[in-house]
Amino acid sequence: MIPFSFCLITLVFVVATATQARNHHNHPLPRTTPAAAKDTSHVSHVYSRNLTLSTYEDFLDFFIFNNIKDPSGGIVTYVDQKEAERLDLVGPGKAGGIRIAADLSEKNVTAGRKSVRLRGKEAFGEGLFVFEIAHAPVGCGLWPAAWMTVDESVWPVGGEMDIFEYGNGLRYAPEQTLHLNGTCVMPPHRLQTGNNTAWQDCDSFEGWKTGNHGCGVELLNDQFAVPALLNRNGGAVFVMERNADHIQGWAFPSCSPHARALKHRRKIDTTKFGTPSSFFPSTDTCALKEKFGKLHPIINISFGGHAEASWVRDGCLALAPSFYTGWGVSENSTEYLKQPENSVEFHVSSYTYFAPT
Numbered sequence: 001m002i003p004f005s006f007c008l009i010t011l012v013f014v015v016a017t018a019t020q021a022r023n024h025h026n027h028p029l030p031r032t033t034p035a036a037a038k039d040t041s042h043v044s045h046v047y048s049r050n051l052t053l054s055t056y057e058d059f060l061d062f063f064i065f066n067n068i069k070d071p072s073g074g075i076v077t078y079v080d081q082k083e084a085e086r087l088d089l090v091g092p093g094k095a096g097g098i099r100i101a102a103d104l105s106e107k108n109v110t111a112g113r114k115s116v117r118l119r120g121k122e123a124f125g126e127g128l129f130v131f132e133i134a135h136a137p138v139g140c141g142l143w144p145a146a147w148m149t150v151d152e153s154v155w156p157v158g159g160e161m162d163i164f165e166y167g168n169g170l171r172y173a174p175e176q177t178l179h180l181n182g183t184c185v186m187p188p189h190r191l192q193t194g195n196n197t198a199w200q201d202c203d204s205f206e207g208w209k210t211g212n213h214g215c216g217v218e219l220l221n222d223q224f225a226v227p228a229l230l231n232r233n234g235g236a237v238f239v240m241e242r243n244a245d246h247i248q249g250w251a252f253p254s255c256s257p258h259a260r261a262l263k264h265r266r267k268i269d270t271t272k273f274g275t276p277s278s279f280f281p282s283t284d285t286c287a288l289k290e291k292f293g294k295l296h297p298i299i300n301i302s303f304g305g306h307a308e309a310s311w312v313r314d315g316c317l318a319l320a321p322s323f324y325t326g327w328g329v330s331e332n333s334t335e336y337l338k339q340p341e342n343s344v345e346f347h348v349s350s351y352t353y354f355a356p357t
């Protein structure tokens with residue numbers, strides 16, 4: 001709303017966080033993984049800008065409108081570009097890049113509300129991946145995500161890296177999660193500021209039967225990242241680094257120095273970012289390098305799924321006992337999502353890929 005004063009607040013916040021991170025570094029959390037003893041001197045933490053999408057045209061060139069059936073059972077109908085344009089579900093983002101939205105104009109949404117799934121034409125291996133979010137969808141029932149994954153034919157076991165994913169977006173910060181093939185249990189205590197979710201086995205092959213949870217970390221320290229707050233405070237940037245040693249992620253307010261560096265600098269050294277929000281080490285029993293194929297960036301707005309999982313703690317019980325009791329496809333939910341405090345819009349102002357050097 002008032003970006004200038006927000007930046008002042010943010011700077012105070014960033015200084016306080018940096019101080020905490022330094023203190024934190026003096027007393028590191030126990031790291032119960034062999035990764036601590038491993039020689040990682042060969043692993044580069046310096047990345048060079050390779051691809052920057054920051055205009056609407058950039059996004060339209062790079063992404064396709066992926067009107068497939070939601071593979072994880074979200075109650076949604078993804079439309080093609082023509083239909084997205086007809087219903088005004090796509091356009092330039094308010095801070096550059098793209099705006100996508102779910103539809104609130106149709107009355108009968110029994111088959112799933114119309115929405116957009118963008119899929120990048122190119123796929124990437126190691127590197128640094130950055131989504132800059134100016135505005136995120138907020139409201140009970142919403143399940144949006146900005147993430148990376150393999151070809152649909154081997155999804156999700158071929159590798160999925162969720163960079164910004166949540167349900168509802170009202171009270172909790174988003175999650176960063178890995179999905180892969182085979183047993184791969186993350187150490188319970190890791191050097192990260194986020195909280196592990198209840199599931200720390202990243203396996204989506206066996207895990208498919210029990211809900212395909214993957215291994216998730218909630219970015220709970222980053223209060224600015226709670227979508228409802230992010231929208232009021234000028235946005236945030238979500239980053240994940242994938243190299244031979246680990247996958248790890250951070251979140252930064254859009255006007256913080258790290259976010260500005262990610263937007264403008266040619267080279268990025270991730271050792272300057274401090275303690276990550278999420279940390280997934282590659283270990284002898286789980287070599288991440290072998291577990292992940294090349295990943296396409298995806299941006300989508302789905303319904304149900306994660307939203308149902310945090311229905312109660314987000315205060316959604318006041319609306320209906322569950323998303324799936326019929327409420328999620330009712331006119332009641334359409335009316336609710338039209339309220340000014342809710343939003344079905346996703347403004348992704350940039351997507352950047354930095355390659356390893």
Ligand SMILES: *[C@@H]1O[C@H](CO)[C@@H](O)[C@H](O)[C@H]1NC(C)=O
Nearest residue numbers: 048049050051052353354355
């Ligand atoms: C990005 O990486 C590819 C593959 O290494 C390379 O061909 C291309 O020149 C790079 N582009 C930029 C802008 O650095």
Ligand SMILES: *[C@@H]1O[C@H](CO)[C@@H](O)[C@H](O)[C@H]1NC(C)=O
Nearest residue numbers: 070071072117145165300302
């Ligand atoms: C949409 O996003 C959710 C959250 O990441 C994901 O699980 C689901 O499969 C997605 N649907 C599609 C079709 O991309």
Ligand SMILES: *[C@@H]1O[C@H](CO)[C@@H](O)[C@H](O)[C@H]1NC(C)=O
Nearest residue numbers: 077107108109110111112329
């Ligand atoms: C709503 O749409 C579904 C299929 O999408 C259809 O079966 C049903 O008859 C429709 N309901 C009304 C009231 O038109």
Ligand SMILES: *[C@@H]1O[C@H](CO)[C@@H](O)[C@H](O)[C@H]1NC(C)=O
Nearest residue numbers: 153154155157158181182205
């Ligand atoms: C995943 O692992 C299972 C069990 O080892 C195997 O049967 C399957 O082919 C693997 N899938 C992929 C896509 O690698």
Ligand SMILES: *[C@@H]1O[C@H](CO)[C@@H](O)[C@H](O)[C@H]1NC(C)=O
Nearest residue numbers: 172173194195196218220221
């Ligand atoms: C995060 O984890 C700590 C320690 O396990 C716990 O006390 C706290 O309630 C958790 N916070 C959230 C929001 O889950």
Ligand SMILES: *[C@@H]1O[C@H](CO)[C@@H](O)[C@H](O)[C@H]1NC(C)=O
Nearest residue numbers: 319320325326327328330332
């Ligand atoms: C919609 O709201 C009305 C009025 O509050 C209620 O009677 C009805 O059960 C609701 N329908 C659903 C599907 O939640």
